[in-house]
Amino acid sequence: MTEKPRSRSILRRLRSSPYLFILPALIGLLVLVLYPFAFNIFITFTNMNVYHIRACANLFASAAQSDQLHCYALDSGVQNNLFYNYGFVFTDPAFVQILENSIVWTFSNVFPTVGLGLVLAFVLNSKVRGKTIYRLFMIVPWAMPSFITLLVWKGMYDYQFGIINSLLNEIGIPSVNWLNGSCFNAFVAIVIANIWLGYPFMMIIFSGALQSIPQELYEAASIDGAVGFTRMRAVTIPLIKPTIVIALLLGSIWTFNNFNSAYLITGGGPGICTTIFITQAYNQAFSYFNFALAATYAFIAFVILFVPGFFWTRYTGLTRGGGS
Amino acid sequence: MTAHSSTAKSIRKLATSGLKHAFLIVMALVSIYPVLWVISIAFTPGESLGIPNLFLGIFPVPTSFTVEHFTTILKLQVVVGSNFPVWIRNSAIITVSSVAGALLLTLPAGYAFSRRKFRGQEASMFSFLLPTMFPGVVTIIPQFLLFSTLGLVNSYFAVIIPYMVGSLSLSIFIMKSAFDSIPREIDEAAMIDGAGELRIFTRMLLPLTLPSIATVALWAFMGSWLDWALAHVMLESNSLWTLPLALYAFLQPNYTYYGSFSALALIMAIPVFVVFIVFQRYLVTGLTAGSVKG
Amino acid sequence: MAKVRLEHITKAYKGAPVVDDVNLEVKEGEFLVLLGPSGCGKTTTLRMVAGLERPTKGDVYIGDSLVTDVEPKDRDIAMVFQSYALYPHMTVHDNLAFPLKMHKQTKSEIEERVTKAATILEIGDLLKRRPKELSGGQRQRVALGRAIVRDPKVFLMDEPLSNLDAKLRVQTRVELKNLQKRLGTTTVYVTHDQAEAMTLADRVALMRQGVIQQVGSPTEVYAHPANKFVAGFLGSPTMNFIDGVVRRTDAGAVFDCGEFAFPLHPALAGIVTGGTSRGTTYGIRAEDVSVSTEPKEGSVEVTVYGSELMGSEQFVYGVKDKLKIVARAPMDFRAPIGTHVWMYLTSPKAHLFDAETEKALI
Numbered sequence: 001m002t003e004k005p006r007s008r009s010i011l012r013r014l015r016s017s018p019y020l021f022i023l024p025a026l027i028g029l030l031v032l033v034l035y036p037f038a039f040n041i042f043i044t045f046t047n048m049n050v051y052h053i054r055a056c057a058n059l060f061a062s063a064a065q066s067d068q069l070h071c072y073a074l075d076s077g078v079q080n081n082l083f084y085n086y087g088f089v090f091t092d093p094a095f096v097q098i099l100e101n102s103i104v105w106t107f108s109n110v111f112p113t114v115g116l117g118l119v120l121a122f123v124l125n126s127k128v129r130g131k132t133i134y135r136l137f138m139i140v141p142w143a144m145p146s147f148i149t150l151l152v153w154k155g156m157y158d159y160q161f162g163i164i165n166s167l168l169n170e171i172g173i174p175s176v177n178w179l180n181g182s183c184f185n186a187f188v189a190i191v192i193a194n195i196w197l198g199y200p201f202m203m204i205i206f207s208g209a210l211q212s213i214p215q216e217l218y219e220a221a222s223i224d225g226a227v228g229f230t231r232m233r234a235v236t237i238p239l240i241k242p243t244i245v246i247a248l249l250l251g252s253i254w255t256f257n258n259f260n261s262a263y264l265i266t267g268g269g270p271g272i273c274t275t276i277f278i279t280q281a282y283n284q285a286f287s288y289f290n291f292a293l294a295a296t297y298a299f300i301a302f303v304i305l306f307v308p309g310f311f312w313t314r315y316t317g318l319t320r321g322g323g324s
Numbered sequence: 325m326t327a328h329s330s331t332a333k334s335i336r337k338l339a340t341s342g343l344k345h346a347f348l349i350v351m352a353l354v355s356i357y358p359v360l361w362v363i364s365i366a367f368t369p370g371e372s373l374g375i376p377n378l379f380l381g382i383f384p385v386p387t388s389f390t391v392e393h394f395t396t397i398l399k400l401q402v403v404v405g406s407n408f409p410v411w412i413r414n415s416a417i418i419t420v421s422s423v424a425g426a427l428l429l430t431l432p433a434g435y436a437f438s439r440r441k442f443r444g445q446e447a448s449m450f451s452f453l454l455p456t457m458f459p460g461v462v463t464i465i466p467q468f469l470l471f472s473t474l475g476l477v478n479s480y481f482a483v484i485i486p487y488m489v490g491s492l493s494l495s496i497f498i499m500k501s502a503f504d505s506i507p508r509e510i511d512e513a514a515m516i517d518g519a520g521e522l523r524i525f526t527r528m529l530l531p532l533t534l535p536s537i538a539t540v541a542l543w544a545f546m547g548s549w550l551d552w553a554l555a556h557v558m559l560e561s562n563s564l565w566t567l568p569l570a571l572y573a574f575l576q577p578n579y580t581y582y583g584s585f586s587a588l589a590l591i592m593a594i595p596v597f598v599v600f601i602v603f604q605r606y607l608v609t610g611l612t613a614g615s616v617k618g
Numbered sequence: 619m620a621k622v623r624l625e626h627i628t629k630a631y632k633g634a635p636v637v638d639d640v641n642l643e644v645k646e647g648e649f650l651v652l653l654g655p656s657g658c659g660k661t662t663t664l665r666m667v668a669g670l671e672r673p674t675k676g677d678v679y680i681g682d683s684l685v686t687d688v689e690p691k692d693r694d695i696a697m698v699f700q701s702y703a704l705y706p707h708m709t710v711h712d713n714l715a716f717p718l719k720m721h722k723q724t725k726s727e728i729e730e731r732v733t734k735a736a737t738i739l740e741i742g743d744l745l746k747r748r749p750k751e752l753s754g755g756q757r758q759r760v761a762l763g764r765a766i767v768r769d770p771k772v773f774l775m776d777e778p779l780s781n782l783d784a785k786l787r788v789q790t791r792v793e794l795k796n797l798q799k800r801l802g803t804t805t806v807y808v809t810h811d812q813a814e815a816m817t818l819a820d821r822v823a824l825m826r827q828g829v830i831q832q833v834g835s836p837t838e839v840y841a842h843p844a845n846k847f848v849a850g851f852l853g854s855p856t857m858n859f860i861d862g863v864v865r866r867t868d869a870g871a872v873f874d875c876g877e878f879a880f881p882l883h884p885a886l887a888g889i890v891t892g893g894t895s896r897g898t899t900y901g902i903r904a905e906d907v908s909v910s911t912e913p914k915e916g917s918v919e920v921t922v923y924g925s926e927l928m929g930s931e932q933f934v935y936g937v938k939d940k941l942k943i944v945a946r947a948p949m950d951f952r953a954p955i956g957t958h959v960w961m962y963l964t965s966p967k968a969h970l971f972d973a974e975t976e977k978a979l980i
Contacts, residue, residue, distance in 0.1 A: 025429040208498070
């Protein structure tokens with residue numbers, strides 16, 4: 001089939017080229033994300049640590065800026081055994097357990113958080129009075145620095161003085177040793193706290209998605225006889241499916257790498273019960289400023305997340321483009 | 325319709341409404357409860373985690389009440405080289421710029437992904453998901469090295485640019501979905517009516533996707549306002565300190581200033597609520613209602 | 619107002635053409651309806667006139683200008699979409715004013731035209747409302763208003779009535795025709811509803827699988843369909859089709875469909891003088907078939923399997939062996955299911971089609 005030649009000037013074509021629209025974002029991505037990514041992969045093969053990087057600047061003191069701008073990062077030698085760092089990570093006796101913890105951690109957080117956010121979004125989207133006030137209250141977990149709120153949670157879980165146990169006692173349930181007892185207790189404790197942190201965001205995202213559904217579709221469905229849950233299944237859910245899909249994906253990714261909740265409340269304990277991948281990374285690498293090892297943990301985490309992430313994206317058609 | 329069934333209906337309505345409110349009230353209480361403790365600490369004299377009285381057995385009330393932490397922070401007294409006007413000025417400038425920049429990057433990209441077809445579309449969309457897949461902390465060091473070489477370290481740009489890019493992952497998807505939900509026919513009708521592509525974008529697509537734009541802005545705002553790690557690495561001079569830097573400065577290795585920390589955390593939360601209230605207005609239902617049949 | 623000309627318009631997506639070598643001329647001020655079943659290419663053709671789609675081959679002319687490569691906004695056309703596509707965030711007034719604003723009219727011009735359009739369509743009291751507050755019929759009128767407000771050369775309408783309920787649809791049809799005659803604007807209208815086409819059109823262009831089957835006035839295409847498709851598409855109930863051959867007898871000509879035969883009306887017989895060797899399809903509309911409880915020479919005995927009571931008339935459905943025939947009868951005609959009646963199929967108004975090419979033989 002012969003296409004008719006377009007009589008538009010080249011300049012016009014360039015000006016409205018889609019590539020131009022995504023260019024700034026892509027450049028940002030390339031420079032600030034892909035380059036660090038490549039850099040990180042590189043140093044997984046080295047033994048770079050703080051001593052090597054020290055010449056770049058004083059990172060962890062609030063002293064004045066150093067004059068030296070060139071880095072001796074590359075002075076750090078490539079390991080004799082290229083995969084030394086990887087070996088370190090994989091031969092960690094706790095590796096399997098930690099991985100398991102991470103996966104359980106991710107799933108047990110994401111579904112309740114997304115579910116709770118969804119339910120709240122629905123309730124707040126319906127006829128209720130005082131929506132704004134409720135919403136204001138419910139974004140509080142998101143608005144406060146999690147450092148202090150998680151410490152409060154830790155205090156609440158205290159066996160003797162914690163408010164949770166005293167409340168349980170009031171209704172006749174004996175105190176639970178949340179933080180130093182069984183693995184399960186500790187895990188539940190941090191999951192609850194993390195859900196508390198995470199659902200406001202989901203609520204906001206889903207609220208936004210629900211708000212953009214045209215009113216008429218509801219009316220049309222009602223006329224056709226669908227009300228309540230049926231209508232929700234027929235009209236609403238399909239329309240917010242993209243949002244649910246991305247919420248599940250990003251929620252999982254963020255939870256997997258969420259450091260604060262798992263660390264601040266239990267410190268990874270008891271034992272390694274609540275140690276997840278990222279907290280182990282902190283213990284073994286970050287706290288020793290062993291950047292090469294840290295980068296190794298990060299890269300392994302990336303691969304763990306990338307593979308399912310890729311297939312999830314494909315399967316749900318998340319990245320299917322538009323075009324007119 | 326007998327009287328019986330209409331009473332049954334209104335009873336059912338009341339029950340549903342009651343249930344909803346009960347649920348919301350519980351959620352609201354659970355949401356703010358831990359923060360009540362933070363508030364209590366902020367108003368307790370001294371810097372340790374004091375044990376407050378418990379009103380009704382659950383609500384923490386400070387044993388002795390003071391506003392010293394707030395006055396200390398706001399009155400520039402030297403606790404940790406405090407300089408509140410500077411911190412809030414820096415945070416404000418950085419955050420506003422980050423939000424503006426994020427919107428500038430996200431909106432055209434979302435438009436391109438929604439309304440255009442081009443090679444590499446799916447791949448580039450997917451690549452925006454990649455940054456989320458590795459722990460943020462790990463990207464900071466290479467970014468620092470890069471900005472070092474470019475001589476951008478210790479400036480506003482050092483943080484604004486990463487903040488702008490950092491929020492992209494989610495934002496682009498939000499905007500793409502939002503644009504997707506506007507029927508193509510509106511574009512076509514506007515085209516026939518004489519609007520060029522830019523006009524269609526500014527006069528049709530943007531007004532109709534305000535809820536999503538507000539969400540993107542809020543997301544970028546939070547990412548910048550509360551960030552510590554990147555700011556800590558990139559900004560060194562005291563004159564460039566942002567609020568989170570000041571906040572975490574209260575967590576010295578030897579001693580934790582819980583009182584001041586809590587007070588500053590609460591102060592920092594106020595703009596968040598203000599911004600949220602302002603944006604609430606834009607999260608209004610019904611902008612797209614009535615435009616398209618079925 | 620201007621004429622519209624389509625020359626060798628073709629649109630193809632990866633192989634199969636959706637619109638295949640369409641040549642059409644719409645006269646100035648004419649109301650032309652593109653009629654056909656779903657997927658026949660009528661909407662695509664309309665969109666090519668609008669400029670929303672680019673033809674793979676061929677040219678579009680509006681007035682005397684070649685507009686194939688011209689943007690929709692510069693073609694001086696207006697379009698009413700099936701889904702109305704009203705701007706939801708604007709008031710009715712602003713919806714109407716938008717096209718004028720885009721074409722840089724002065725404020726007073728805009729107000730004048732908007733008021734005029736609103737008056738014509740009787741939506742003057744709705745100007746401050748938003749689309750979501752309007753009923754379906756009102757929205758439809760706003761969509762129309764947006765089209766007429768600019769007084770363009772051509773109106774393009776893509777099934778604008780299909781979302782209205784049946785009664786409103788019929789009512790609006792008449793008003794629409796009236797409006798068009800008043801304004802005198804050339805109109806190209808797409809629909810799949812043949813009754814709608816018959817009411818509205820000055821001329822009808824029937825399309826099937828991307829090809830124009832016939833163009834003509836409603837009466838023309840109804841009474842003289844060019845092929846079996848056109849004959850079957852127009853008219854309700856659908857035309858009766860019987861397959862068979864024409865045979866010469868001493869008495870004249872008969873149509874023989876194997877199980878039975880009936881005489882061919884002399885008017886038709888005169889044309890098919892030698893009989894037909896190939897298969898032929900006999901087409902006759904229900905209104906031209908008479909039915910009676912008494913046998914008549916040349917009538918066919920059928921068993922009644924249903925009847926449709928329309929109020930002013932009824933349609934009786936009969937079956938003989940595998941063949942189904944529908945005939946029009948007065949309301950008081952008694953034809954209970956299962957009884958035998960006789961249908962007389964000989965009529966000068968019948969049609970003969972070649973069974974293979976489906977073209978009309980007369």
